[in-house]
Amino acid sequence: MNGDIVAINFPFIVVALLLALGFYTIGFKRNLIKVVIGVEILEGAVNMFLVALGYSKGGYAPIYTLAPKESLNNMVLPTPQALTLTSIVIGVAVSALMLAFAVNLYKHYGTLDVTRMRRLRG
Amino acid sequence: MRKALGLFAFISFTLFILAAAMSIRPFGEPVHREMDDYFIFHAQEEASANNVVTSVVFDYRGFDTLGEATVLFTAVAGVLMALRHYKGVNS
Amino acid sequence: MTTTIIKTTTRILVPLILVFGAYIILHGHLTPGGGFQGGAVFASGLALLIVACENEVVKKRFEKVPLSALESIGALGFLGMAALGLMGYTFFKNVIANSGFLFGGKTPIGINPGYLNTGGTLSYMNIFVGMKVLAGLTSIILVFFLLLGVKEDEW
Numbered sequence: 001m002n003g004d005i006v007a008i009n010f011p012f013i014v015v016a017l018l019l020a021l022g023f024y025t026i027g028f029k030r031n032l033i034k035v036v037i038g039v040e041i042l043e044g045a046v047n048m049f050l051v052a053l054g055y056s057k058g059g060y061a062p063i064y065t066l067a068p069k070e071s072l073n074n075m076v077l078p079t080p081q082a083l084t085l086t087s088i089v090i091g092v093a094v095s096a097l098m099l100a101f102a103v104n105l106y107k108h109y110g111t112l113d114v115t116r117m118r119r120l121r122g
Numbered sequence: 123m124r125k126a127l128g129l130f131a132f133i134s135f136t137l138f139i140l141a142a143a144m145s146i147r148p149f150g151e152p153v154h155r156e157m158d159d160y161f162i163f164h165a166q167e168e169a170s171a172n173n174v175v176t177s178v179v180f181d182y183r184g185f186d187t188l189g190e191a192t193v194l195f196t197a198v199a200g201v202l203m204a205l206r207h208y209k210g211v212n213s
Numbered sequence: 214m215t216t217t218i219i220k221t222t223t224r225i226l227v228p229l230i231l232v233f234g235a236y237i238i239l240h241g242h243l244t245p246g247g248g249f250q251g252g253a254v255f256a257s258g259l260a261l262l263i264v265a266c267e268n269e270v271v272k273k274r275f276e277k278v279p280l281s282a283l284e285s286i287g288a289l290g291f292l293g294m295a296a297l298g299l300m301g302y303t304f305f306k307n308v309i310a311n312s313g314f315l316f317g318g319k320t321p322i323g324i325n326p327g328y329l330n331t332g333g334t335l336s337y338m339n340i341f342v343g344m345k346v347l348a349g350l351t352s353i354i355l356v357f358f359l360l361l362g363v364k365e366d367e368w
């Protein structure tokens with residue numbers, strides 16, 4: 001593989017590295033808060049992939065207010081940006097619920113270590 | 123033994139994802155853009171807004187925003203219900 | 214976890230943050246932004262107001278703010294604006310654009326400086342969704358702070 005592919009597809013390579021980092025944090029760490037942070041890293045990688053899919057070369061932002069003169073016929077695609085807004089809000093909702101459950105787990109077991117929460121007691 | 127197996131699975135997954143990221147279509151050349159061309163050309167006369175992204179979110183694809191408002195309401199209700207029995211929270 | 218530096222900084226910064234959030238919500242159809250982004254900025258200004266005080270002061274100050282009523286008004290208003298297009302057209306149709314009501318004006322085609330009177334149902338929906346996001350995020354931060362039980366300043 002030549003260096004040309006690495007230079008052009010750089011945002012997709014960054015998305016792949018963030019995915020690997022997120023899965024490593026979920027699978028190999030012991031603290032419960034670190035697992036929650038891993039889920040948030042995964043959600044950020046997916047949002048970045050959605051936005052990077054909608055870029056066209058040399059394009060401008062799709063807004064007509066006081067735009068420069070050469071932006072009338074090459075604008076970036078607006079649909080992936082609209083879908084990413086929804087995805088970000090859903091990620092916030094999932095993180096808030098996970099942290100509320102983490103508080104309840106700490107009050108019930110007395111520790112935040114994942115390898116000690118074994119039995120379904122109480 | 124289990125840790126070595128987990129490490130092997132993780133490394134093979136990383137290599138697979140990196141190979142997929144390098145052989146995807148080149149960055150900056152979208153294949154189908156007929157729908158987005160319609161949105162850009164007709165957003166100012168039908169929705170009368172200068173911002174094309176906001177007109178896509180609220181006018182052309184308003185159902186997704188309705189579903190997202192429901193998700194936000196459900197998440198707030200769930201958090202307030204899960205933390206009800208603690209000492210300082212009673213309002 | 215409240216100190217004197219945070220209290221002094223909060224007195225100066227909070228009005229500016231709230232006004233900036235309201236500006237982003239209102240001008241959602243002209244510049245980048247809209248309901249969700251402006252609601253998040255407004256909620257972070259209120260979160261700064263919550264974190265900088267003790268437990269009893271926060272309870273006494275937020276007793277008269279009707280947060281759950283604001284969220285319900287936001288959700289029902291959004292549904293009402295969408296159902297306004299059911300009389301004659303389809304669901305979610307922009308019936309206020311290019312007519313003579315409060316936010317309905319014509320937009321000149323092409324590059325123009327933005328006019329605030331345009332937008333149709335887009336501007337109303339921005340305001341309602343902004344109220345909903347604001348109330349939801351502030352409720353979550355309020356519950357997590359009251360759980361902590363802070364009694365006095367640190368230094």
